[in-house]
Amino acid sequence: MTRYKLTIAYDGTKFHGFQRQNDLRTVQGVVEKALTKMTKGKHVDVVGSGRTDAGVHALGQVIHFDYPGQIPAENMLRAINSLMPLDVLAKDSEIVDDNFHARFGVTKKTYQYRVSCTHYTDPFKRFYTGHYAYDLDVDKIQVALKDLVGEHDFTSFAASGGMIENKVRTIYSATAVYNKSNDELIFEFTGNGFLYNMVRILVATLLEIGNGRRDVHDFLRLFEVKDRQEARGTAPASGLYLKEVFYD
Amino acid sequence: MTRYKLTIAYDGTKFHGFQRQNDLRTVQGVVEKALTKMTKGKHVDVVGSGRTDAGVHALGQVIHFDYPGQIPAENMLRAINSLMPLDVLAKDSEIVDDNFHARFGVTKKTYQYRVSCTHYTDPFKRFYTGHYAYDLDVDKIQVALKDLVGEHDFTSFAASGGMIENKVRTIYSATAVYNKSNDELIFEFTGNGFLYNMVRILVATLLEIGNGRRDVHDFLRLFEVKDRQEARGTAPASGLYLKEVFYD
Structure with a gap:
């Protein structure tokens, strides 16, 4: 498992906020869906620096997740952007130490x-x-x-x-x-x-x-x-x- | 009947273009609907300077129509803006001569x-x-x-x-x-x-x-x-x- 820190931007207009909710389109849901495609079906938990409400935007939200396997940070960026809809953009990707935490480390x-x-x-x-x-x-x-x-x-x-x-x-x-x-x-x-x-x-x-x-x-x-x-x-x-x- | 010339701006994202189409949301349709409310049910034909396609925006589209009755140009502006959705804005309103034509006069x-x-x-x-x-x-x-x-x-x-x-x-x-x-x-x-x-x-x-x-x-x-x-x-x-x- 490799821990990635991603900085993401999103247009919040069409999201029911950041946090995953059953059947609703959320930022966390969309990122996890992209990661599930990359792992061919294995769920990857995404942790954000905090929630944002429906309609709220982000220029630099930070998330982390543990990915099964290791690919270079730039490849992670390219892969995830190719799998996410156009209203979310991963702007930066970094491989981080396992004790980096997107929420607790803020x-x-x-x-x-x-x-x-x-x-x-x-x-x-x-x-x-x-x-x-x-x-x-x-x-x-x-x-x-x-x-x-x-x-x-x-x-x-x-x-x-x-x-x-x-x-x-x-x-x-x-x-x-x-x-x-x-x-x-x-x-x-x-x-x-x-x-x-x-x-x-x-x-x-x-x-x-x-x-x-x-x-x-x-x-x-x-x-x-x-x-x-x-x-x-x-x-x-x-x-x-x-x-x-x-x-x- | 009084002829009004209006300059309108719109975000074209959620419109199926300018021109009226049955059952589809169009700019012409939305403006005519607002005017129908003002006339309490009487249809008012809106003429635009030309069509714009689905997704195309306007900062200064020009339209004209003949309104049954006469109200000051500024009141027309206020009334129509209060009846239109937020993705269309009437920016300017003028009472014009009957031979002004939004399309043929361009x-x-x-x-x-x-x-x-x-x-x-x-x-x-x-x-x-x-x-x-x-x-x-x-x-x-x-x-x-x-x-x-x-x-x-x-x-x-x-x-x-x-x-x-x-x-x-x-x-x-x-x-x-x-x-x-x-x-x-x-x-x-x-x-x-x-x-x-x-x-x-x-x-x-x-x-x-x-x-x-x-x-x-x-x-x-x-x-x-x-x-x-x-x-x-x-x-x-x-x-x-x-x-x-x-x-x-």
């Missing part, structure tokens, strides 16, 4: 969130961005982003249904860049971990701050109150991209 | 063709670009584009099935720009008319020239031989955008 992740800021909904962006048609003061958003950086209790920003008790996470960087050429506001968040729907709830809150409907320092209050009802909105899955996963 | 059209030039197929571009994974010498393409400009017999570049006898068309401009930031080669062609599949056949030929598989001045020979078999390839619909339609 030290940091970067998520990107793209918001289309035109007053109309662009037909070409409906699956690839969120959309905010109202006034935005990007300077206010920049101020609010500074409050996010550091170690905080993100209870107010975790969708219910998560099983994780400890909701303290560290955000290493949180940025927003407004791209005038296509009227997109691009958020990036790097942290040691993210709770369920956390990025999408943070973005919805940031947009309300940018629109003046919340105080620019409302994050400080939201960290204190630890109440999901206070943060309210969740930005749509279509704008979210798992950009990069880091390991030691 | 003086020029601009088509854009986007080619993704990465060696892999980007999962986010599969419906929005063509793809060319081989070497390209963009300088050779630039030289070849000059041969296209002017009045020529495009018989070699017309898919069979067209009913048009006269295959002479004038190309006013033909350009290619290589965008390093996303590895896309963007062609634009402006002309007084385009035959069926003509842009897609021109692009396939231009890519063969860029790859060195055809002489850089092969267009001159192809104009002479007037034989569709000589031009061979047709670039996929996914890269083609009707960008702009011009009237006097």
